[in-house]
Amino acid sequence: MVSVDATALGSTLPQVVKPARYTGGEWNSVVKDWERTPIKFALAYPDVYEVGMSNLALMILYDILNQQEDALAERVYTPWVDMEQAMRASGIPLYSLESRHPLHEFDIVGFTLPYELNCTNVLTMLDLGGIPLLASERNDAHPLIIGGGSGTYNPEPLVDFFDLFVVGEGEEVILELLQLYRDCGENRNRYLLRAAETDGAYVPSLYEVTYSDDGTVREVSPTHESAKPSITKRIVDSLPPPPTKVVVPFVQAVHDRATIEIQRGCTQGCRFCQAGMIYRPLRQRPQEEILAAADKLLAATGYEELALVSLSSCNYTGIEGLVEQLLARHGPTYTSISLPSLRMDSFSLRLAEMFHGRRKTGLTFAPEAGSERLRRVINKNLNHDDILSTAESAYNSGWHRIKLYFMIGLPTETMEDVEAIAALVNELRAVGRRARGKKAELNVSVATLIPKPHTPFQWIPLEDRASLDEKHHVLRNQIRGRGLKLSWNDPQTSLLEAALSRGDRRLGKVILHAWQAGARFDAWSEALDTQRWWQAFSAQGLDPAFYARRERPLDEVLPWDHISAGVSKEYLVAELRRSLAEEATLDCREGSCRTCGILETFHRDPEAMQQGRWGCVGVQQSAQ
Numbered sequence: 001m002v003s004v005d006a007t008a009l010g011s012t013l014p015q016v017v018k019p020a021r022y023t024g025g026e027w028n029s030v031v032k033d034w035e036r037t038p039i040k041f042a043l044a045y046p047d048v049y050e051v052g053m054s055n056l057a058l059m060i061l062y063d064i065l066n067q068q069e070d071a072l073a074e075r076v077y078t079p080w081v082d083m084e085q086a087m088r089a090s091g092i093p094l095y096s097l098e099s100r101h102p103l104h105e106f107d108i109v110g111f112t113l114p115y116e117l118n119c120t121n122v123l124t125m126l127d128l129g130g131i132p133l134l135a136s137e138r139n140d141a142h143p144l145i146i147g148g149g150s151g152t153y154n155p156e157p158l159v160d161f162f163d164l165f166v167v168g169e170g171e172e173v174i175l176e177l178l179q180l181y182r183d184c185g186e187n188r189n190r191y192l193l194r195a196a197e198t199d200g201a202y203v204p205s206l207y208e209v210t211y212s213d214d215g216t217v218r219e220v221s222p223t224h225e226s227a228k229p230s231i232t233k234r235i236v237d238s239l240p241p242p243p244t245k246v247v248v249p250f251v252q253a254v255h256d257r258a259t260i261e262i263q264r265g266c267t268q269g270c271r272f273c274q275a276g277m278i279y280r281p282l283r284q285r286p287q288e289e290i291l292a293a294a295d296k297l298l299a300a301t302g303y304e305e306l307a308l309v310s311l312s313s314c315n316y317t318g319i320e321g322l323v324e325q326l327l328a329r330h331g332p333t334y335t336s337i338s339l340p341s342l343r344m345d346s347f348s349l350r351l352a353e354m355f356h357g358r359r360k361t362g363l364t365f366a367p368e369a370g371s372e373r374l375r376r377v378i379n380k381n382l383n384h385d386d387i388l389s390t391a392e393s394a395y396n397s398g399w400h401r402i403k404l405y406f407m408i409g410l411p412t413e414t415m416e417d418v419e420a421i422a423a424l425v426n427e428l429r430a431v432g433r434r435a436r437g438k439k440a441e442l443n444v445s446v447a448t449l450i451p452k453p454h455t456p457f458q459w460i461p462l463e464d465r466a467s468l469d470e471k472h473h474v475l476r477n478q479i480r481g482r483g484l485k486l487s488w489n490d491p492q493t494s495l496l497e498a499a500l501s502r503g504d505r506r507l508g509k510v511i512l513h514a515w516q517a518g519a520r521f522d523a524w525s526e527a528l529d530t531q532r533w534w535q536a537f538s539a540q541g542l543d544p545a546f547y548a549r550r551e552r553p554l555d556e557v558l559p560w561d562h563i564s565a566g567v568s569k570e571y572l573v574a575e576l577r578r579s580l581a582e583e584a585t586l587d588c589r590e591g592s593c594r595t596c597g598i599l600e601t602f603h604r605d606p607e608a609m610q611q612g613r614w615g616c617v618g619v620q621q622s623a624q
């Protein structure tokens with residue numbers, strides 16, 4: 001077992017952009033004795049170093065695995081295109097940053113799958129790492145390839161390349177899979193059969209998919225007794241201690257800051273939001289634990305910013321008090337505190353005021369839809385006056401730039417709704433002008449709804465190209481002027497993303513074809529070539545519109561139906577019907593349980609839920 005030759009690397013790195021992406025040796029990186037550590041685990045992120053280094057899930061697993069005496073965990077990221085070419089030219093295999101061992105020398109390679117358009121990077125990493133791309137071509141001599149993260153809620157397009165998927169939260173199951181490896185890791189088949197019995201684990205090779213004449217999935221059925229008919233996501237009852245000795249990157253990461261997850265899950269119930277469904281139930285981290293972890297984390301890293309992350313940090317119970325205490329403890333060292341997501345209401349503004357202090361740059365809000373009617377349809381319960389008054393207070397309090405997120409292609413959307421986006425933006429612009437004159441800025445980002453699996457919108461089609469183009473045209477015409485910036489999604493990119501996120505196993509051959517044709521870094525607009533992808537679909541006799549732009553009957557078997565996020569199909573259907581009836585559903589924390597299915601799926605006693613600070617607790621009591 002030899003690590004990559006330093007001389008070869010030494011002559012290659014000066015030729016590529018940001019060579020520090022490939023050196024390793026960062027502060028807090030864990031380098032164990034390779035020869036003396038029995039189990040070698042590579043944690044792989046299918047994008048460049050500076051994107052992967054901001055991924056919290058990978059940091060958590062890195063910390064958990066390296067606490068194991070007999071295991072080591074090392075990081076691997078996708079080399080940028082120049083480095084891939086240089087590595088292929090000089091025969092350098094993809095290697096881990098800690099010990100520079102080639103990927104094929106690890107026992108297990110665990111990929112975090114954050115986004116569908118990262119799929120070809122997985123193939124680049126396997127190929128450069130000397131590992132056969134197809135699971136069917138691997139044997140006991142090859143590492144086990146495991147996939148985790150939000151991409152596993154419809155893993156079907158990727159099953160050809162993975163031996164095993166972990167659906168849901170990895171903190172506990174990764175140790176179970178490690179124990180299994182201690183027991184029978186040398187024998188791949190035995191390992192996979194045992195893994196298939198583990199809750200949350202999905203071994204796709206133990207299932208068969210049959211299709212109906214109309215091309216839809218007829219059934220996904222187990223072909224072995226170890227395979228469960230349905231795979232339910234794993235959750236942790238309470239959030240494990242956060243990592244505090246995290247690796248500090250050499251290259252500025254996308255999020256170059258210390259990060260603590262203060263809660264997991266969200267129950268606001270926005271109907272387009274996959275994260276809001278798949279990360280339920282809501283679980284909060286105790287304040288004292290956050291304060292103690294912040295002390296350790298900032299001391300161990302030297303970061304000047306601490307981000308309190310979650311899907312909706314403003315909803316954390318006692319968030320104001322927590323921010324006050326953190327500012328009191330770390331303000332004197334000029335450490336700033338940030339919350340990535342703010343609601344558009346006065347409370348959030350007061351909060352922003354606390355941690356922005358004098359340095360007021362930009363605020364980000366997500367009204368998502370321009371009209372109140374359409375906000376009810378998507379269950380984003382924000383009223384018009386709140387949006388205007390929040391922006392006015394923000395500008396009057398010293399902010400000069402506001403970023404706004406909107407979405408088009410929503411169910412029941414009319415051109416009036418699209419024009420309502422422009423009208424709202426122009427109203428906000430006037431508010432800004434009154435408060436800050438020409439200094440006021442508005443950055444407007446208009447995304448296209450990708451109807452994702454495990455959401456109430458999973459049955460509706462992606463909007464067609466002509467209609468999207470028309471709406472983009474209206475927005476470009478009506479949102480322009482000094483201090484206004486408008487960006488939107490390219491409809492071709494949306495078509496590819498929707499097809500990959502709603503696809504079935506047959507897309508594996510499309511992904512392989514596109515990769516062989518040169519597809520890399522498809523999540524980067526400057527690298528994505530959708531023509532290459534359409535050729536790959538056509539070469540496989542498949543049509544992306546079949547997956548992306550076809551309305552699906554409620555009784556159709558969906559490619560991901562055998563994967564459960566714990567939220568019931570009945571609840572998703574009910575929410576779809578409520579959206580079409582323009583009915584809002586209140587956050588269950590503000591009222592009573594909406595029976596989304598979480599409590600039925602995860603039968604936990606009240607004490608465990610209390611200890612885990614589940615959002616369901618309070619609600620459950622009120623329901624009785």
Ligand code: SF4
Nearest residue numbers: 588593594595596616
């Ligand atoms: S089970 Fe009830 S209380 Fe818990 S997240 Fe679902 S709707 Fe909310």
